[in-house]
Amino acid sequence: GEEVAQTPKHLVRGEGQKAKLYCAPIKGHSYVFWYQQVLKNEFKFLISFQNENVFDETGMPKERFSAKCLPNSPCSLEIQATKLEDSAVYFCASSQGDTQYFGPGTRLTVL
Amino acid sequence: QQQVKQSPQSLIVQKGGISIINCAYENTAFDYFPWYQQFPGKGPALLIAIRPDVSEKKEGRFTISFNKSAKQFSLHIMDSQPGDSATYFCAASKNGANNLFFGTGTRLTVIP
Numbered sequence: 644g645e646e647v648a649q650t651p652k653h654l655v656r657g658e659g660q661k662a663k664l665y666c667a668p669i670k671g672h673s674y675v676f677w678y679q680q681v682l683k684n685e686f687k688f689l690i691s692f693q694n695e696n697v698f699d700e701t702g703m704p705k706e707r708f709s710a711k712c713l714p715n716s717p718c719s720l721e722i723q724a725t726k727l728e729d730s731a732v733y734f735c736a737s738s739q740g741d742t743q744y745f746g747p748g749t750r751l752t753v754l
Numbered sequence: 755q756q757q758v759k760q761s762p763q764s765l766i767v768q769k770g771g772i773s774i775i776n777c778a779y780e781n782t783a784f785d786y787f788p789w790y791q792q793f794p795g796k797g798p799a800l801l802i803a804i805r806p807d808v809s810e811k812k813e814g815r816f817t818i819s820f821n822k823s824a825k826q827f828s829l830h831i832m833d834s835q836p837g838d839s840a841t842y843f844c845a846a847s848k849n850g851a852n853n854l855f856f857g858t859g860t861r862l863t864v865i866p
Contacts, residue, residue: 647797676853684841686856699853734797741786741847743854745797 645669647746649735650717655752656725664749665717666735674698675718676736676743677710686734692718725753757781758846760857767864773831775860777844780825784846788854789818789829792841801842802829834864 648667656662668675677689688702692712703710707726712718722729730753736743760777767773777787785806790798804811804818804827811818817830831838841861845854 674851678854684843684859686843686854688853688855691851691853693851698851702853736797738851741803741849742788742800745790745799747795747797 647735647737647744648717649733649746649749651749652747653750653752655754657754658727659724662722662725662729662751662753664720664733664735664751666720666737666746667717668735668737669739669744672737672739672744674738674743675712676738677718677720678734678736680732680734680748682731689720689733722751725751727753729753756858757855758844758857760844760860762860763858764861765863767834767862769834769836769864769866771834771864773834773838773862773864774828775842775844775862776826776828777857778824778826779846779855781846781848781855782825783848784855785849786847787818787820787827788845789816790843790845790856792843792859798843831862834862836864836866838862839864 650665675692679687690700690703691698707723710720732748734748736745788803789801791801792798802816815832820827841859844857847854
């Protein structure tokens, strides 16, 4: 596709529950990035992939966060045992070169 | 540690005026500097980007000015329109394959 697609649009979880977010990058893009945007507008980088391989995971809270990009499947970001502070909008972006194209985001609310 | 600092936090401009947003960075390894526009409930969309080998880039009403020695860059929006009302983010990265470091955003309001 010509746009990055993210599902679901909204996700509500109770504290301690699992959350799984999906991202379909633009066809032909080799790089996928996940960012977290918290209420103060700050973007935090989480993880990036080059095709199905992890490229950079320096931003990932590894205890509870995991991500995958498998061939012929949407990429996913999973949060085990969600905490209140995980409430944010999660953006996926893809690129083939300099420009990163962002999806519409998934708003995660942890109650 | 904020790798890219952005100011002002908010900006109100009259229609037809010039909007100016400033950013500064510390890491001299950065070599790609995009500006993104974000509307409420939407993802950031690339507006314009520059590499440090040029001091200015213009696309329509949008211009990036880049000062490599001062490690600063700015976005100028000429003839600002109410439709330009959005949050603007500067960003920097080491190259296209690497993650973006974002500024904290500037909420622009253009009043008719």
